[in-house]
Amino acid sequence: MPKHLGNALKSLKNNLLTLMEYTETTVEMAVEALENKDQAKANEVFNSDDEIDEMEVAIEEECLQILALHQPVAIDLRFIITALKVNNDLERIGDLAVNISERALALSKMDDHESPFNFTIMAAKTKEMLKNAIDSLMSKDTALAKKVCQDDDEVDTINREVYQIIYEGVKTHPERIEFYLQYLSCSRHLERIADYATNIAEDVIYMVEGEIVRHSPDLYKD
Numbered sequence: 001m002p003k004h005l006g007n008a009l010k011s012l013k014n015n016l017l018t019l020m021e022y023t024e025t026t027v028e029m030a031v032e033a034l035e036n037k038d039q040a041k042a043n044e045v046f047n048s049d050d051e052i053d054e055m056e057v058a059i060e061e062e063c064l065q066i067l068a069l070h071q072p073v074a075i076d077l078r079f080i081i082t083a084l085k086v087n088n089d090l091e092r093i094g095d096l097a098v099n100i101s102e103r104a105l106a107l108s109k110m111d112d113h114e115s116p117f118n119f120t121i122m123a124a125k126t127k128e129m130l131k132n133a134i135d136s137l138m139s140k141d142t143a144l145a146k147k148v149c150q151d152d153d154e155v156d157t158i159n160r161e162v163y164q165i166i167y168e169g170v171k172t173h174p175e176r177i178e179f180y181l182q183y184l185s186c187s188r189h190l191e192r193i194a195d196y197a198t199n200i201a202e203d204v205i206y207m208v209e210g211e212i213v214r215h216s217p218d219l220y221k222d
Contacts, residue, residue, distance in 0.1 A: 027097045033104040045100075096189045130193060
């Protein structure tokens with residue numbers, strides 16, 4: 001590998017890692033804001049969104065510059081393609097963290113009803129998936145990436161359970177519909193974060209093995 005290309009790829013990897021860690025922290029703060037109805041923590045997430053957007057644009061420009069100047073091939077090319085896709089997914093995850101914080105802020109201003117569902121398990125699994133997706137990219141660990149893809153079913157199942165609980169809650173207490181809908185939105189946002197973590201994991205498999213595994217049923221089997 002030419003020295004200049006190697007240095008450019010190293011810089012890109014470091015910048016992408018910074019964005020991944022920052023996004024992961026933002027999701028953790030959003031979940032804390034939801035669980036504790038913490039307005040200050042929610043506002044921290046709001047303030048982080050512009051920085052994530054700026055980092056996403058800078059990384060995209062860096063990827064395009066490497067493609068134009070160095071014309072990489074094989075796994076180096078696949079890494080840059082993966083970086084472009086993961087970069088976009090991370091920005092969307094940041095947006096979903098903001099959405100969760102908005103719901104947390106709204107809930108903090110409502111009557112203090114008990115949460116209709118314990119989000120601890122769903123939030124923990126979603127955060128674990130995101131962390132494992134990031135780790136799999138940094139270590140080129142396709143086994144860990146495949147585990148992320150398999151774990152997505154668990155989050156989908158929890159999301160369906162939340163929907164049913166919310167549905168029953170609205171029927172029993174129609175006067176609390178706004179309260180229930182806030183929690184339903186949170187569940188949906190967590191489920192979407194898990195989906196983006198799965199996207200990242202699928203891209204890791206492509207980067208390492210050169211195989212596009214989207215829509216591959218065998219990938220989601222133990």
